[in-house]
Amino acid sequence: MLRRLLVLGATSRLRNARRNPEASDWATRLLARRPFKVAAVALANKMARIAWALLARGGTYTASTAA
Numbered sequence: 001m002l003r004r005l006l007v008l009g010a011t012s013r014l015r016n017a018r019r020n021p022e023a024s025d026w027a028t029r030l031l032a033r034r035p036f037k038v039a040a041v042a043l044a045n046k047m048a049r050i051a052w053a054l055l056a057r058g059g060t061y062t063a064s065t066a067a
Contacts, residue, residue, distance in 0.1 A: 013027060
């Protein structure tokens, strides 16, 4: 269930990146290299790793200025 939600959120983020390419440089470059669904799973993996690191080490998420 969690995996599905992460992929769904990543899919939404990539659709937004397609409409507004300058907003997300990393996602736009990933979409240029990989098919949409592969990019969605890659982004979901990245989000899962960030969530795990926050839970394991404690802390709060702060988006970088490039994001």
